[in-house]
Amino acid sequence: MLGRLLAPLMRRHMAMRRNQFDVLPLPEGRVLFLGDSITEGGHWNEWFPHCPTVNRGVGGDTVDGVRGRLATAVNRPAAISLLIGTNDLNGQGRTAKVPGIEAQFEALVHEIRALAPDAPLIVNGVMPRGAKWAGRIRELNARYAAIAGDAYVDLWPALADGDALRASYTGDGLHLNGHGYQAWVDVLRPRLEAVLGDSPVRSA
Numbered sequence: 001m002l003g004r005l006l007a008p009l010m011r012r013h014m015a016m017r018r019n020q021f022d023v024l025p026l027p028e029g030r031v032l033f034l035g036d037s038i039t040e041g042g043h044w045n046e047w048f049p050h051c052p053t054v055n056r057g058v059g060g061d062t063v064d065g066v067r068g069r070l071a072t073a074v075n076r077p078a079a080i081s082l083l084i085g086t087n088d089l090n091g092q093g094r095t096a097k098v099p100g101i102e103a104q105f106e107a108l109v110h111e112i113r114a115l116a117p118d119a120p121l122i123v124n125g126v127m128p129r130g131a132k133w134a135g136r137i138r139e140l141n142a143r144y145a146a147i148a149g150d151a152y153v154d155l156w157p158a159l160a161d162g163d164a165l166r167a168s169y170t171g172d173g174l175h176l177n178g179h180g181y182q183a184w185v186d187v188l189r190p191r192l193e194a195v196l197g198d199s200p201v202r203s204a
Contacts, residue, residue, distance in 0.1 A: 010060045017058045021072040028076040030054045031192065032119075035083035036061040038127065038176060047185045051192070052078070062093030063104040067111060074115045079195050081188060082112070083124040085144070086174070089136055098136060102143040109147055120195035122188070123148035125155050127165060129174045134163035153191060158183050 017040070030052040033039050039057030056073040058065065063084050066073075074080070087093065088101045095101060112121060125141040128134065138156075145152040159165055159180065165173060169180030176184065 014058055014060050014065075018069060018072070021056065021069065024072075026072065026075040027052070027054065029078050031196075032073060032077040032080045033057060034066060034073055034080060035124075036087055038086075038174075039081075039083050041175060042181055042184075047181065048189075048192070051196070060087060060092065062088045063101060063108055064094055067104070067108045070111060070115060074112065074119075077116055077119045079120045079122065079192060080112060080116060081122045081124060081192075082109075083127070084108070085126045085140055086129065086137075089126070089133065089140065098140050098143065101140060102147070105144060106147050121148070121151045122153055122191050122195070123151045124153050124184075124188075127155055127176075127184075128160040128163070129165050131163040153187060155184065155187060158187050 031044070031048065031054070033042060033044050033053060033055050035057045037057065037059030040055065040059050042055065042057070044053040044055050054077075056069075058069075061084065066082075066084050085101060085105065088104075089096060093101065094104065109121070109123070123144060125144060126137050128137060141154070141156070145154070159169060161167065165180075166183075169176055169183060171177050
């Protein structure tokens, strides 16, 4: 019942974000954060104050949703952080089945690399959430890792308590709070430092 009530609000929010991206200028040379609400919620310019960033997270988005808006997201970025897939497992995308999500994700990664061949890509594994999701998330992440190779980042050790997202990192079992974002950033920062070289990505 609650989901049906919230769905129109989510669709409106997604449309507002995407419509803004259609008209906003897209600067070159920034670290692009691409994904769903978890990415959208990150204050990336504050987590990485010495490194130009652009936030192209959209709450409720899916793998295919990101594919459909790459033209308003990718413009010669310095690097790309991609986190997507948890809403697909919810059934919000074209399929909730892991093999179908895998195929869409492989196409997404191929398109990103074609649009930004010189930009290092960081593929974040789907984050843990409620314990009942653990098996499917792990299965999907294994397939993501096979697709992404060295670009894949396993977030499970940093964020999980057993099969679930650590309680101190979330208020609803899915989205991150400040401590959760800090844990994610602690994983991302050395990866960004490694791929960006002399570009500063340290904290303030």
